Amino acid sequence: MQPSFGISVIPAAADHTAIVEQVLAADRVGLELVGIQDHPYQRRFLDTFALIADLLARTSRVRIFPNVASLPMRPPTMLAKAAVSLDVMSGGRFEVGLGAGTFWDAVAGMGGTRREPGELLPALEEAIAIIRAALDVGPDRRVVRGPGPYYPVPGYPAGPPPLHRVEIWVGAMAPRALDAIGRLADGWVPGGGISHIARLGDLGARIDEAAVAAGRDPVGIRRILNVPGTITDGSHARDGSAGGRVGSLPQGGLMGPAELWVETLAGWARDLRIDAFIVWPPDGGTSMIERLAAEVMPAVQAAA
Numbered sequence: 408m409q410p411s412f413g414i415s416v417i418p419a420a421a422d423h424t425a426i427v428e429q430v431l432a433a434d435r436v437g438l439e440l441v442g443i444q445d446h447p448y449q450r451r452f453l454d455t456f457a458l459i460a461d462l463l464a465r466t467s468r469v470r471i472f473p474n475v476a477s478l479p480m481r482p483p484t485m486l487a488k489a490a491v492s493l494d495v496m497s498g499g500r501f502e503v504g505l506g507a508g509t510f511w512d513a514v515a516g517m518g519g520t521r522r523e524p525g526e527l528l529p530a531l532e533e534a535i536a537i538i539r540a541a542l543d544v545g546p547d548r549r550v551v552r553g554p555g556p557y558y559p560v561p562g563y564p565a566g567p568p569p570l571h572r573v574e575i576w577v578g579a580m581a582p583r584a585l586d587a588i589g590r591l592a593d594g595w596v597p598g599g600g601i602s603h604i605a606r607l608g609d610l611g612a613r614i615d616e617a618a619v620a621a622g623r624d625p626v627g628i629r630r631i632l633n634v635p636g637t638i639t640d641g642s643h644a645r646d647g648s649a650g651g652r653v654g655s656l657p658q659g660g661l662m663g664p665a666e667l668w669v670e671t672l673a674g675w676a677r678d679l680r681i682d683a684f685i686v687w688p689p690d691g692g693t694s695m696i697e698r699l700a701a702e703v704m705p706a707v708q709a710a711a
Contacts, residue, residue: 409708410676411683413440414696415474415633418453425691426458427465432693434466436700442474442504442633442685445481448513456481456489463497471497474633474685475504475578475596479511479519483534483558484551484565487541491569499570503538504596504631506578507531528583530557535575535591541565542573576631585610589617593629594682600633601660607632607679630680635660635687638668638698660687665702672703673710 414433416426430441441462445455459471471493476486486503493501507527508514515521522530537558540551544565553560576594579585580603588595595614597607607630615625641664661671675681684707688695 408682410672410681410711411439412699412704412707413438413442413469413683413685414699415442415444415685415687418443418455418458419451420453421451422691423453423458427462429688429691429693429696430462430466430469430471432696433700434469436697437468438696438700438704439468439470440631440683440685441469441471442631443471445473445476445504445506446510446513447477447480448510448517448519456493459501460493460496463493463500466500468500470500470502472502472504472576475506475576477508477514477519478505478531478534479508479514479522480517483537483553484541484560484563486534487538487551487565490538490573491542491565491567494569494571494573495567501569501573502594503542503573503575504578505531505534505538505575505592507584526557528581528587531577531579531584532587532591533557535577535587538575539591542569542575544568574629576629580610582613585613586617588628589614589619589623589625590621593627594631595628596631596633600635604675604679611679626680629682631683631685632675632679632681633685633687634672635689636668637662637689638695638703639664642666659689665698665706668699668703669706669710672707676707676711 416429443455455473463471490503511521537553549564550562551565552562574593576596577588577592578596578598580598618625672684686699
């Protein structure tokens with residue numbers, strides 16, 4: 408399968424016009440995904456789900472997902488309701504990105520639940536089960552229940568059914584959370600993106616092992632990688648090392664001409680089985696998005 412390409416936009420309220428322009432450009436040039444981080448306690452940010460609804464209404468092809476949704480701020484029953492609603496209204500173009508939570512003082516300050524370290528994984532697993540049940544509702548399955556203790560759901564009639572099978576992509580790096588992804592989730596969004604690229608092979612292998620142990624095909628679990636960086640002008644001077652090498656990434660992410668991007672991303676797609684690259688443009692313009700679609704995406708997909 409060829410890897411998908413998309414962008415991430417930062418939901419700053421002051422940049423709403425630029426965000427719209429970037430997402431419209433992504434939709435126009437044939438990118439497939441848009442990811443939007445979810446930090447509702449950040450006073451400068453728009454609400455991520457409200458922004459996603461706005462952007463889905465303006466576009467026609469691109470799929471959008473929270474990158475990733477803050478579970479302590481969004482209870483699973485309501486998150487599932489929002490996911491189904493966005494999917495129906497957009498013609499089947501929403502996926503669920505889900506995270507166990509972070510920035511706990513900010514979460515608690517806004518009235519969210521502060522989780523202790525030992526609670527994060529069982530709460531996440533409970534939430535995945537509830538969201539999956541609500542997303543899979545059909546004629547023969549309408550009532551969703553959960554025993555708790557973190558999200559007790561006595562029983563409610565979930566619906567409407569989504570227009571496509573909405574996937575759950577979990578952002579995580581902890582070993583036991585990777586096991587849960589292998590057992591329960593549809594995709595993995597590695598925390599920190601390419602800053603941990605040297606570890607992704609071993610971490611992905613753990614997901615695969617957990618999937619096999621649960622009787623699942625690990626190839627069906629997507630790997631969605633966040634890639635900050637800049638496509639520069641000029642040419643790539645090869646030094647004889649293999650494409651997709653790690654350990655030489657600058658702080659700003661992947662920097663270099665399109666040739667280097669193609670070589671590196673194709674290597675990651677091949678060696679790390681990356682299914683989707685979510686590129687974080689360095690500014691609010693559209694030139695990087697256009698170059699990504701014209702110079703990088705087709706060459707990487709052909710190589711993969």
